[in-house]
Amino acid sequence: MDQFLTFGIVGLSTAAIYAVIGSGLVLTYTTTGVFNFAHGAAGMLSAFMYWQLTVGWGWPVPVALVVVLLVLAPGFGLLVERFVLRPVQALGEAERLVMTVALLSGLIAAARWIWDPNVARPLPMFFAGRKPFHLGPAVITWHQAITMAVAVAVAIGLRILLYRTRAGAEMRAAVDDRALVGLTGADPVRAGRVSWILGTQLAAIGGILIAPTVTLDAAQLSLLIVSAYTAAVFGRLRSLPLTFLGAVVVGCMESYLTGYLPQNDYLPGLRLAAPALLLFLALLVFPHRRLRGRERRLARVPVPSARGTLVFAAVVITFGAILASLLGEADLITYGAIFSLGVVALSYVPLAGYAGQVSLCQLSMAGIGAVVWGHLGAHGQLWALGAAILVSAAAGALVALPALRLSGVYLALGTAAFAVILDRWIFTIPAFHVFGLRIALFDQGSVDISGPHLFGLRLDSGRELMVFAAVCLALASIGVAALRRSRFGRRLIALRDSEAAYATLGGNLLVAKVAVFALASGIAGLGGALYGMQQRTVTADQFSLIAGLPIFLVAVVGGLGAVGNGLFAGTAFVGPTNALIAVAPGTANLVALLPGLAGVGLGHNPDGIVSRFRRQWEPLARDRIALPALLCVLALAWALRFGDVIDDWTYYGGSLLLAVALRAWADARQAAPAEPEIPVEWWGLRREWRPEDEEVLARGVAAG
Structure with missing residues (x-):
């Protein structure tokens, strides 16, 4: 007593x-x-x-x-x-x-x-x-x-x-x-x-x-x-x-x-995770506000064209192949995460960008994918990659089950609590047996991960894994773009605009939320498996809540509704930061501040950077002189760098300066007087009817 x-x-x-x-x-x-x-x-x-x-x-x-x-x-x-x-x-x-x-x-x-x-x-x-x-x-x-x-x-x-x-x-x-x-x-x-x-x-x-x-x-x-x-x-x-x-x-x-919990290998983490577990249960049990209605600010989500998506996928693969051919083995491990973490960042697009569901546990889902691949794919079996995606998707569906009655800040709290539970308890549990089957996570240490077998070849070098990750990011981007153009994608946009209206018009909130959480978690699980392959060894700390916040912030800054956000977030999170540290090692702490500072600047550009980049570089992509010229010069510069005629800084810096100059020239060539704003009732008469006009009108009527 x-x-x-x-x-x-x-x-x-x-x-x-x-x-x-x-x-x-x-x-x-x-x-x-x-x-x-x-x-x-x-x-x-x-x-x-x-x-x-x-x-x-x-x-x-x-x-x-x-x-x-x-x-x-x-x-x-x-x-x-x-x-x-x-x-x-x-x-x-x-x-x-x-x-x-x-x-x-x-x-x-x-x-x-x-x-x-x-x-x-x-x-x-x-x-x-x-x-x-x-x-x-x-x-x-x-x-x-x-x-x-x-x-x-x-x-x-x-x-x-x-x-x-x-x-x-x-x-x-x-x-x-x-x-x-x-x-x-x-x-x-x-x-x-x-x-x-x-x-x-x-x-x-x-x-x-x-x-x-x-x-x-x-x-x-x-x-x-x-x-x-x-x-x-x-x-x-x-x-x-x-x-x-x-x-x-x-x-x-x-x-x-602390005083009465039994002492064994499986329960110490439970005491640390108990507040988060109680938070998760409290969110499920206690009543909250009703389904949210119309958002105060409705943002248009761009509809990517099939041709543009395929071109973007080709750019991603080409970018990966170029990096793989020029970087050394140590740099391949460092910069290879551009594409694997880009896949993780892409998972925010259908979840938060389309459906409006804020999740802070996507990197935790990536950790699940890495663990599953590490244990099941130890010998490179490609089916284990599918298992990693499916197990991560199942974990996402588990999180989504209570999401029917959570939205906004409550949903963010619930996903953050789930991430903390994984960090402090689940990922620390040693191996155990269920019905004779051995279940192992990080096993209180690290997990060694190898590359997959593909068409009879073992992808195990840094170059091969970087190209493989780039291909996976390209395919995932194509899938997310196809989702946006599909009927289910339009339903997710309606769900984001107004959950109450979506439910009133007959939409099944539970099915929609479970499906999009599972899809996004499966994508994150794929990214986690790819990240593990490139790092060779991973620990639970690499997939913690705190580690996932910068990736989330960079994805938000890029624009959660843009399919190109995966490549942008991976490049912005991995590329400049590591390059700056390599040039000036004393800037490591400053680099760690950059995602937070970028997120704070969101108020000045709430639509994200990717859409603005797309508008700025579109004239170059449409120019029949500037674009071929740029591609030819880039190919020549790559050959010179591959032959060690020029160094990295000359190649990357020169390529960037040339692209900026040609973009400005193409922009000047295509400059035309701005068209006057045409009222919505004259669409199709005073200007050509566009495929996206139907959705814009439907959303405007539903929101009104």
Whole structure:
């Protein structure tokens, strides 16, 4: 009984921290309508700053607390509100969610840059030298007592602020209708600003309180937010009392699992994954809002032509063959991921670009594909690649089953929880037997992966695997383009525009979501298998939630509705970053920041870069003089580089400069006065009827 009470006290002190952090989440969501995925990262950054001031520079604790909580945290909240969230406030929920994911990725990279993750940074507890006091048989430290007292004070203060003050009423009203709040004389911008300041301060308090009890690590502290997510979901992102109740459940569960969970090889990861598992279950059990209606911003999804898709596929294969012929063996392993991770990024196109389903576990699905291929395809059997795709698709369908009642932020939370469960528990389980069949994942280590047999040949060199991955990316791109032109693809677009309208008109939401999740996960599984082949050995850390965020952000920046996004995302994520590190090794930390910075810039170009590239380079593709000239010169330059007449920088730099110059020339040749805007009722009369006009009209009528 004494042990039970002791673990209960520990659980309550941890619950108090989760309650403080979770209440900050609820505050910002209730008052601004933005679910802040970077909330935990703000607390992590505050904890590092507190360590720097107190331990690193020797400042007195009270002074450091004042500086962090009253100067740095509010300043950071103001910067985020003004320069990150306000530009996308008028966009849809998905764009705002992506901005906070980008902020999470960027803050983790920044913290690892400033504070070397290989250096231990212990942080003392408050009043660590004072003798603890007893509550019956349980021993309570001063740090635990302060933590619980702070949680109680935060609960009382927030309740008074939100429901007993004019500022609180403005903050709650601003999320429902900002324009209407402005008509009453209130200032919705000021309300949002106050919300972000308070939310960031609560995250800072939670980060400082929990940092002495855990390792001061950027990723670990940021992912502690999963427990706070669970507490906030208990409160359905609106109720502070239920959020505190959820925090108690999570904190006590973690503490009692630590004390009473049986010791064997299969269960240690369960304790680490328990908050994410509870979050996933809470999302399934608790009621949420109804099916979303029309999005605030309807974006047109381009319909790729069959001819254009085939040309693009040929370009992908040619690009892969050129790289394979010029790179050395070490560079082939590094840059080969352009095409394998490009396949993973392509999986976002049907899922998020067509169907509007935000998933943060696609790289985890790629990990499943890599594991299945590594074990079943150890001898290169090509059928094992199909098995990797099918098993990954089955895992995606499993995630999609509860997706019928989840959308928007709830769906993103559910997929993030699933990724954390895989990271912390499933991928760490050693091999086991089921009905005499041995099941092995990463087996608490790494998995060796080899290439496949194809037409009697063993593809095992870096060059062969790069070309094979390029061919797979080309074929997958053709399939995704065909999906967009199909009837099912149009149904997915309708599902994205309005789930409620889709269901009202007879669409089966469960079938559609399960099908698109399975399809996207199968594509990701293919990418994971290809990535494993090229890396030769993979570990579970390579497929974690944190590792997948930059790929997701680069795919979003490229434009989730564009079929060419797979090649763009793979090239942008792998190519320039590794090239920059090779030229200037000291820029590795700066390179890690780039995906987050690119994601933050989404508000200035919400449609993505790929569509803009396509518009800019289309004149060159249509020019009958410039395009053949470019192809001939590129072929000559490749021959010179292959013969070592010129070096890499001359080849790549010269090719790029020539392409830019010819594009500008072709653009000038084809320049014509802009056609006046023709009203929709005159389409087919004053201008030629286009194949995509029918879908544009149908979507406009349905959305209206």
